[in-house]
Amino acid sequence: MTTSSTSSTTATAGVGGGAHAGGVAMTPILFILGSCISLQFGAALATQLFPAIGSWGTTALRLGLAAAVLIVIVRPKVHRFTRQQWLGVAAFGVAVGGMNGAFYASIDRIPLGTAVAIEFLGPLVLSALLSTRRTDLLWVLLALGGVSLFGFESLTGAASLDVLGVIFALVAAVFWALYVLASAHVGRIVPGQDGLAVAMLIGALVVLPLGAPGAVAGIAEPRLLLIALGTALLASVLPYTLELSALRRLPRHVFGIMLSLEPxxxxxxxxxxxxxxxxxxxxxxxxxxxxASAGVTLTARARPAGEPQPIDEAPGWELPTPTHATLTGEMPILTEDDLREDGDASTR
Known part of the structure; x- marks a missing residue:
C-alpha cells in the first residue's frame, strides 16, 4: 500500500493527526495501539467461551454472526458471480475459516502471546517467498530463531507447551499467509465487499462440522451470545475502524512497524x-x-525495479499489508486504491 503519493501525503499532513514525532502524526499511532489492545481484549473474551462451547464452537458462532451482519448490510449479488469469482471467494472463505479455527484452537492450549508470535511466521515466510531479497530470508530466519526459543523453553522444562497448541498455531500461520493472497485476489476480481461477505459465510460453514454443537449452545444461552457479540465488537469492529483511520494517515512502513508490535x-x-x-x-x-517483522516492513519500502513479480500479477504489484483484523477474518486486505477511494469519498 505504500507509494510515494501515500508517503508524501500522510507523512506530512497533520489532518486529524495531532502532535507529531519525527514527522509522523501521533493520533493514528494511538489508533493502532488502541486496535492492538482491543484485539487482545477480544481474544481474551473469546477464551471465556471456550469452557462452555469450545474453541471451534466459538469460531463458528463468531463467523456466523459476522457473516449474517455482513450479508444483511452488503447484500452480495452472488447471482452475478462468475466461475472465477466463485473459485476465488471459496478459497478466501476456506482461508478465513481455517485461520480463525486454528488460531482459536491454539489459544485454547497455549499462551496468547506465544500463539500470535508463531502465527506471524505465516506472512513473514510469505514475504520471503515472494521476494528475491536475501535480507527477507534473514529476517525469517531471525523470526524462526525467536519462535524456537519457545521450544527450547519447553524442552528444558522451564515452561511446557502443549504440542497440539503449537501445531494449531503453525496451521493458523499457513492459513494467514493464504488469507493474505486470497483476500488480495478477491479484492481485485470481486467489486465492493461482496467477496468478503460471502467468504465469511463460507468460513463459518468450513468450521461448522467441528463447531456446530457449541454454536447451537451459544445461541441458546443469552449470556454466551452476548459474550460472542462482545468478542465480535472488540476483535473486529473496533480494530477495523481504528486501523482504517490510521491507514489513511500513515505511510505503510510506519503502519507495518506498529503492527509488528502485536506479538x-x-x-x-x-x-x-x-x-x-x-x-x-x-x-x-x-x-x-x-x-523480524519490522525488518521485513522496512526493507520492503523500496522494491528493486527489476525484481520479479508473481506470475499472475501485473508489474508493480505489491503484497498488501495485513491488518490486525485479518486475524479474525473480519477485514479485507486494503490496497492503495481502496484507501484513495475511501479518502475521496470522505471528502465529498
Missing amino acids: VVALFAGVLLLSQEITPLRVAAAVLVVV
Whole structure:
C-alpha cells in the first residue's frame, strides 16, 4: 500500500493527526495501539467461551454472526458471480475459516502471546517467498530463531507447551499467509465487499462440522451470545475502524512497524487479562519476531525495479499489508486504491 503519493501525503499532513514525532502524526499511532489492545481484549473474551462451547464452537458462532451482519448490510449479488469469482471467494472463505479455527484452537492450549508470535511466521515466510531479497530470508530466519526459543523453553522444562497448541498455531500461520493472497485476489476480481461477505459465510460453514454443537449452545444461552457479540465488537469492529483511520494517515512502513508490535502486545495481554505466565525466553522470542517483522516492513519500502513479480500479477504489484483484523477474518486486505477511494469519498 505504500507509494510515494501515500508517503508524501500522510507523512506530512497533520489532518486529524495531532502532535507529531519525527514527522509522523501521533493520533493514528494511538489508533493502532488502541486496535492492538482491543484485539487482545477480544481474544481474551473469546477464551471465556471456550469452557462452555469450545474453541471451534466459538469460531463458528463468531463467523456466523459476522457473516449474517455482513450479508444483511452488503447484500452480495452472488447471482452475478462468475466461475472465477466463485473459485476465488471459496478459497478466501476456506482461508478465513481455517485461520480463525486454528488460531482459536491454539489459544485454547497455549499462551496468547506465544500463539500470535508463531502465527506471524505465516506472512513473514510469505514475504520471503515472494521476494528475491536475501535480507527477507534473514529476517525469517531471525523470526524462526525467536519462535524456537519457545521450544527450547519447553524442552528444558522451564515452561511446557502443549504440542497440539503449537501445531494449531503453525496451521493458523499457513492459513494467514493464504488469507493474505486470497483476500488480495478477491479484492481485485470481486467489486465492493461482496467477496468478503460471502467468504465469511463460507468460513463459518468450513468450521461448522467441528463447531456446530457449541454454536447451537451459544445461541441458546443469552449470556454466551452476548459474550460472542462482545468478542465480535472488540476483535473486529473496533480494530477495523481504528486501523482504517490510521491507514489513511500513515505511510505503510510506519503502519507495518506498529503492527509488528502485536506479538509483544499479545504477550502482555495474556499476562494481564488471562493471568498467563511470562518468562525471559518468551519475552526474547516475541522481541525477535517483532524485530523480524519490522525488518521485513522496512526493507520492503523500496522494491528493486527489476525484481520479479508473481506470475499472475501485473508489474508493480505489491503484497498488501495485513491488518490486525485479518486475524479474525473480519477485514479485507486494503490496497492503495481502496484507501484513495475511501479518502475521496470522505471528502465529498
